[in-house]
Amino acid sequence: MFPQKLERAIENLYSVFSKYELNSKIIGCPCCVSDSDKDKIHSKELRDLQEEDLTRYALKAMTTFGNVNDFKHFLPRILELLVDDHLGVSIVVIFGKLDYGHWKTWEPDEQEAIEIFLFEWWEYYLKKMTYFDNDLFYGIYKLTKDIDQLLQLWNVNITENSFIIYVDFIQNHYQDFINEKDRSKDFDEKDYDKFLKWSKENVKNLEIGFYLYENENQRFAREISDALYVFEHS
Template sequence: MTKELEIAIKNLYETFSIYPFKSTMEGCACCVSDADKEKIHSKQLKDLNEGDLSRYAFKAMTTWGDTDDFKHYLPRIIELLATTDFIVDTFVVLGKLEYGKWQEWCDTEKIAVTNFLWAWWTDTTRNKPYFDKEAFTEIYKLTGEMEQLLNRWTISIEDNSFSNYVDLVYNYYNDLTGKRSEFREIDNSSVEKLIKWIKDNSKHLETGFFHFADKDSELAEKISTTQYIYEQT
């Protein structure tokens, strides 16, 4: 985890600590069982794990609790999303922000959420070995800032940012330059910015190939295929 992400998560806890724990929280009887309620009341907030919070993350605000309740649990849910293989999909968790009208929250809360999103994205590009399309798309939907997404993705052979780039081109470049069905939630002007960014960084493919040729034959082969895809599209 990057230091920036660590600080951003800490700030979320501090910012949303004004929303207290409720021993009772209204929920639809058909959707939320007593066992579900017991799980989120069983531990301190920072000790709740995926199993404790997964049901609530799905049901928050729609059939279980209100926006203030969601704000209480938000730091831990987001921390789990960023630091574990959280069983709740990214689009569900970040979609709850949109459902809760986070852009209408006070400035301090909006800034805390925004700082987390950017710190998490930077951490993702450096540490995940593949392009996280869901995180990329959902962060774009919440912020609308394609340039910031790309500016924070600094490609280096020394970390996974290069593997991320290779994976993006390998799996999605044809789609980006074609019907764009995989990126239909991103407007055309932003897609064009992404395509230009890919082209501007294509020089890394050749450099990366020679770097990994004797170190990781599987990755080198994928880089070679990726370069072919890029040049033929």
């Protein structure tokens, strides 16, 4: 079960995209799409489709399997499965499909539903996970260009997972971030500077966190110390 706000965002996707009905016959390139692939996406109701039913379609959608309206039909279920990694296709591929389908030209309510979902997903991720996901963070940024919302949701609290994710970002990704300014993840210059400033402002939490965890969680305290070292020598 997802948190209530994320559940509402997913239900909103289903509602907004419900006007795109399932075609009885979806055209696929005979070299890339088998009859079995076609049968799988018609085998169950949309909400009941699983990884084994949708993975092949999600990988080939619009390029060699169906059109944009077909993709819109399956999109709510694809995104729902993607949240907890229950789809055999990466975030990069699915976000790339949105770009390929020119989602920023879709109906305003469709764009809004996707954006609401993406930010609810990010908030859910910050509360549940314990590592920084490049593909998710930069993918949402590339789709929305809203660094302010991403960082506003990422409230670094030293007693919550948001802090653990921040430690991982500094320890394992910060060096790459600052060394790839001209080619990093399609950042606009002003948004790159905002993210850099935010990263530096939250370093104080590393210092506070180290002393908090020094005795109760020595392994994590070492990771915080390593993150401080990375920051200080970058």
